[in-house]
Amino acid sequence: MNVIQKILEFIQVEIKDLISEGIVSSSADLTKINLDVTKDPAHGDFSTNAAMVLSKFSDMKPHDLGKIIADRLKEKNEFKTIEIAGPGFINIRLVRKFWRSLIPIILKSGIGYGDSNIGKGQLVNIEYVSANPTGPMHIGHARGAVFGDALSSLLEKVGYKVTREYYINDDGSQIDVLARSTYLRYREALGEDIGEIPEGLYPGDYLKTLGEFIKRKDGDKWKNLSENEWLGSFRKLAIQEMMALIREDLISLGVVHNVFVSEAELVGKGANDEVLKELKKDDLIYTGILDAPKGKSSEGWEARSQLLFRSSQFGDDVDRALKKVDGEWTYFASDIAYHRDKFRRGFNKMIDVWGADHKGYVKRMQSAVDAITKGEGSLSVSLCNLVNLLEDGKPSKMSKREGSFVTLRDVVKAVGPDAVRFVMLTRNNDVPLDFDLKIVLEQSKDNPLFYVQYAHARICSLLRNVLEIFPDIAISDDDLSGADLNLLTSDSEIEMIKELANWPEVIKRSAKANEPHRVAFYLYELAASFHSFWNKGNSEEELRFIIPSRVDKTIVRLALARSVAIVIASGLGVMGVKPVEEMR
RNA sequence: GGUCCUGUAGCUCAGUAGGAUAGAGCACCAGAUUCCUAAUCUGGGGGUCACAAGUUCGAAUCUUGUCAGGAUCACCA
Structure with a gap:
């Protein structure tokens, strides 16, 4: 269940009524209406800008329009309070029962909680890593590998059918x-x-x-x-x-591809020739001479007659060469053939993960995909920026051309795959990342992986320890989902649940933006809330998870704790990190 | 010269389908441990969201321009 979706639907129904009643013009732009989770609890649980947006399309002031909407929404018994505030926000507070009811849903869904179907089963091809087969992987490749893998999991979670693909550049x-x-x-x-x-x-x-x-x-x-x-x-x-x-x-x-495609094999099968023929038929090929690039780097430039693709017709800056002067195919030519091959295998939606140094290549590739799929295929490219490998703040250089470079293998050996994966996802893929081998191994909150894992481990320890006090209780997720939810009464408990309610939305937004790092940040915040809640038990015994005098309260708190653990596990699952049961 | 990215607290960074008083960690200061892992938590100070215009009820977010840093730019892959 997605809470936000549900409430938004309520609001949309009211808006449609307003339109059909003529209070709001039918030309109203409904896409600008959103429902936000409020940052300030004084503003309720959610707020919507509906009245402010719609007032432009009616004769009423935002405040008055808001009042009408609010009054109608009040009929629903999910809402505790609905208030108009500020310039015309409608602030909605849900009854606690509504929040509490999320717990059994999470417990029953397991790590599938947060899944959705916005992808509707559409095929997606995600091509990542594609390191040239000229040596072992280094730490920079790992970023692409982890990113691509996490993005794949993310898109799977929202209902796409993902193929994880590796393109072997074995022909150059x-x-x-x-x-x-x-x-x-x-x-x-x-x-x-x-x-x-x-x-x-x-x-x-x-x-x-x-x-x-x-x-x-x-x-x-x-x-x-x-x-x-x-x-x-x-x-x-x-x-x-x-x-x-x-x-x-x-x-x-832990990165596993479904498909490996060899460039040499494709070329051998005549894929490049086929593409050439096809593009020729559409009059997108000609032999010509490109202008010298403007600016500084034109030294040593000489005019060359080459076979060119009219990529500028599809938004690229200039046309691009398909054959070198010696008559060999360019990399670009093979790449067009490769993307055509993907398209012919049924992938209208393609995502490539490249190093940021290939940025200048994006437009021409998208132009080519546009041309060969007649606009039916789409290619989006995610670029992974540099990884600065540090050791206690000191840079350790890595370069593939040098004899001694830091291999991925060495790093994994030093810090483990989970640390590599998590750290790689703590930054937007588009910006450079510092990877400090020392911090990654630290057992403190400087190390976000540790911090998140620690929260999960604490919850696991609860389930171990509770049996010493209540040896006879049943604590499977199924059992816990029958807990008496009415005992969840404190604000901090409800706040915790609200964060869990956000998870499906986080997943969706991450997936839409192709940004798995958002998951890492969400998990860090969720872990912080959990640690904070946990420590409240230090000063207020009432707020502990295990309360020896109250088996019923203990059980419902365990249900809450398990829900948190499930969401953490769900998020770590996207990142490809194994949740741990204890910190050793 | 073209294209693109970045500019948010002393440091490292979150925050784009525009929302109310811009967040977190580190560092700094002050606290919490008869207690499920204190490996944690609580509180505090700290900001011209590079700058300037524009769009509008409302801009860190969108548009334009300027400045600064970076990447990339014919046949490589």
């Missing part, structure tokens, strides 16, 4: 570089002194292992052959091995 020239780097390590394994790894090749130690592996497998079979004799085999083998590394890294984070 960087794979040649990888193969050459591997060949060098192979020769090293054979005992040759290779000296410094030349500029432009991958220096990472992980290729040593591969070189040695090839030596064990093939001996010196490749040693005296020319590059074009070994290149193909080394490419294939290297990609295979690098993807194995990456998959291991993903598994260590």
